[in-house]
Amino acid sequence: MTHIIFDLLHILDEAGIDQPVAGNVISERLGISRTAVWKYVNLLREVGYVIDASAKTGYTLRKRTWLLLPYEVKRYLKTKVIGQEMHHFEQVPSTNALARQMMHEVGDEVQPGTVLIAEQQTGGLGRMNRVWMSPEGGIWATIVVMPKLHVDQIFLITMAASISLARAIRHEFELSALIQWPNDVFIGDKKVAGTTLELAADEDIIKYCLVGIGVDVNVSVEKVMPNLSRLVTSLSDELGHDVDRAQLFSVFLKEFERRYQMMLKGESEPLFREWRSLSRTLHRRVRVRTIRESFEGEALDVDERGALIIHKDNGEIERVIAGDCYLI
Amino acid sequence: MTHIIFDLLHILDEAGIDQPVAGNVISERLGISRTAVWKYVNLLREVGYVIDASAKTGYTLRKRTWLLLPYEVKRYLKTKVIGQEMHHFEQVPSTNALARQMMHEVGDEVQPGTVLIAEQQTGGLGRMNRVWMSPEGGIWATIVVMPKLHVDQIFLITMAASISLARAIRHEFELSALIQWPNDVFIGDKKVAGTTLELAADEDIIKYCLVGIGVDVNVSVEKVMPNLSRLVTSLSDELGHDVDRAQLFSVFLKEFERRYQMMLKGESEPLFREWRSLSRTLHRRVRVRTIRESFEGEALDVDERGALIIHKDNGEIERVIAGDCYLI
Structure with a gap:
């Protein structure tokens, strides 16, 4: 998809x-032949726009695409940095792998806040390299940010992303999304979204972070991943109808930009406060599984590195930096 | 796919x-950023090109696409008119329907010889509106021509197309393709390709013709249409391997252009001669089925309107204008 197609779409949108807009009006405004207009209209149809054509009245936009095209996201987007540059792909192994490759090849040129979007991932990974199902209808994206921060502040980015996901879902659909430590978003007992974080650093200063985002939006969990239906839900399953991914994603990007800016300014306390208020984990009995051990206790808080503080049943206090945490 | 992508491909091709070609060399030659180059390389990958990337050496084209993109066809194309303008679509109901719509909407601007190509047709029709299976791997295309001819010369275009299909298949693969009256191309006892013809006329002068072309090229008949495997074959089934569709199609377009020009000059006799020499029908016993009747006899010849002349078993001579004809 290139500018001329988006210019054409913009004319129909206006x-x-x-x-209807007459073919020769479009042709003149874009400075291309009417055959070219016809061709581009057909390419728009191929990516899901419903456009009627009549020799008398011209071209009429009837329905927008179901694809999460940058053009669609940008219609709603109110950010200054995050998502100003977006690249859309139909199917990729994973947007994080693609972003890594992009940074490797042309990293010095990549604009901070660049977002890569895929309609489908064939090799999506969640935290700890777990397989992450990424079927059509979800939001699968990676945001490239370049905060000049010390690596030990990295958890703030995960926090900002998780909070923003939960906030966007709450704001758009009035669903009670909560955050499960460290990075998952739940509705009730089921996961609906998650984030990952990859990092490149020079010494201990961050060069760039790849913030991976996955949201099961218009996905029938029963159909697409029936074996996970006890653990996973989707927004469409919760609401009983499909929703506008572009609008949700643009709201999320705005929420994320706001918290990311706070983080850059060192305003981490409000972030912690918000995270706590949206936590599904704190003040609950949990079972924690780390690489070394497994234990139960009460989740008390997170510390400034993002570690979960557990009051173990044996009376000890333990900091968990990496692991899984289940409510019991 | 737009010019800049093809320009990029052309640089890799050169x-x-x-x-390998360094990213900054491409970037400079195209006057776009290196991130944009990276993006376009990925779009090329999405349409099937295998391109390696390395931060040190740049981008390396390893393998061409399997899609029948205009760019690929044009690499081989040696015509002056036919196929100079080409439009490619992933999936359409039928290229003929698309061409009809194009003529309806912007017909006064369409360049004679324009070709529409689809990777797949969801509603392809053969002669007499029969369903025509058009799976991935075939050549499904429509050529728009505007010969200033009387409508009763229309059969010459079907002839030119059928002959050109048979010739292209023979030339490229040394397979003994023959033409079954009126418009099918056979290898042995099985159909491998066919043509259709749609016509718009003012009074009795042709305004334009839509020449529909269908060839089962890289199609496993057993897999895709097992119920037709006694009647239909494909080039890949005959040869035991896939072939280059772009090259075959460009050869066909060249063959067609040559015969189409002959036709315009009124040189129909050599066309008839060639058609006769490639006929699978003439001098054979056939069963003919028309809308009204069914009979058997010997196929003697075609007349100047393309009608098949049959010496019926009852001794009569019959001209068949439209119908089916089977060898017996």
């Missing part, structure tokens, strides 16, 4: 849904 | 398969 007229509005169900309002 | 270097040659397995020869």
Whole structure:
């Protein structure tokens, strides 16, 4: 998809849904032939736009695409940095792998806040390299940020992303999304979204972070991943209907930008406060599984590195930096 | 796919398969950023090109696409008119329907010889509106021509197309393709390709013709249409390996252009001669089925309107204008 196609779409958009624009008007405004207009209209149809054509009245936009095209996200987008540059792909192994490759090849040129979006991932990974199902209908994206921060502040980015996911879901759909430590978003007892974080650093200063985002939006869990239906839900399953991914994603990007800026300014305390208020983990009995051990206790708080503080049943206090945590 | 992507591909092509081109060289030649180059390389990968990337050496074209992109066809194309303008689509109901729509909407601007190509048709039709299976791997295309001819010369275009299909298959693969009256190409007892013809006329002068082409090229008949495997074959089934669709199609377009020009000049006799020499029908016993009747006899010849002349078993001579004809 290139600029001329988006310019064409913009012309149809200006007229509005169900309002025809004459072919020769489009042709003149874009400075291309009417055959070229016809061709581009067909390419728009191929990516899901419903456009009627009539020799008399011209082209009429009837329905928008279901794809999460940058053009669609940008219609709603109110950020200054995050998502100003977006790249969209139909199917990739994973947007994080793609972002890593992009940084490797042309990293010095990549604009901070660049977002890569895929309709489908064939090799998506969650935290700890676990397989992450990424079917059509979800939001699978990676945000590239370059905060000049010490690596030990990295957890703030995960926090900002998780909070923003939960906030965007709450804001758009009035669903009670909560955050499960460290990085998952739940509705009720089921996971609906998650984040990952990859990091490149010079010594202990961050060069760039790849913030991976996965949200089961318009996904029928029963159909696509039936064996996970006790553990996973989707927004469409919760609401009983599909929703506008572009709008949700743009709201998320705005929420993320706001918290990311706070973090850059060192305003971490409000972030912790917000994280705590959205936590599904704190003040609950949990079972923790780390690489070394497994134990139960009460989740008390997170510390400034993002570690979960557990009051173990044997009376000890333990900091968990990496591991899984289940409510019991 | 737009010009800038093809320009990028052209640069990789100039270097040659397995020869790297530095990212900044591409970036400078195209006047776009290196991130944009990276993006376009990924779009090329999405349409099937295998391109390696390395921060040190740059981008290396390893393998071409399997898609029948205009760029690929044009690499081989030696025509002056036919196929100079080409539009490619992933999936359409039918290229003929698309061409009809194009003529309806912007017909006064369409360049004669314009070709529409689809990777797949969901509603392809053969002669007499029969369903025509058009799976991935075939050549499904429509050529728009505007010969200033009387409508009763229309059969010459079907002839030119059928002959050109048979010739292209023979030339490229040394397979003994023959033409079954009126418009099918056979290898042995099985159909491998066919043509259709749609026509718009003012009074009795042709305004334009849509020449539909279908060839089962890289299609496993056993897999894709097992119920037709006694009647239909494909080039890959005959040869035991896939072949280069772009090259075959470009050869066909060249063959077609040559015969189409002959037709325009009124040189129909050599066309008839060639058609006769490639006929699978003439001088054979056949069963003919028309809308009205069914009979058997010997196929003697075609007349100047393309009608098949049959010496019926009852001694009569019958002209068949439209119908099916089977060898017996």
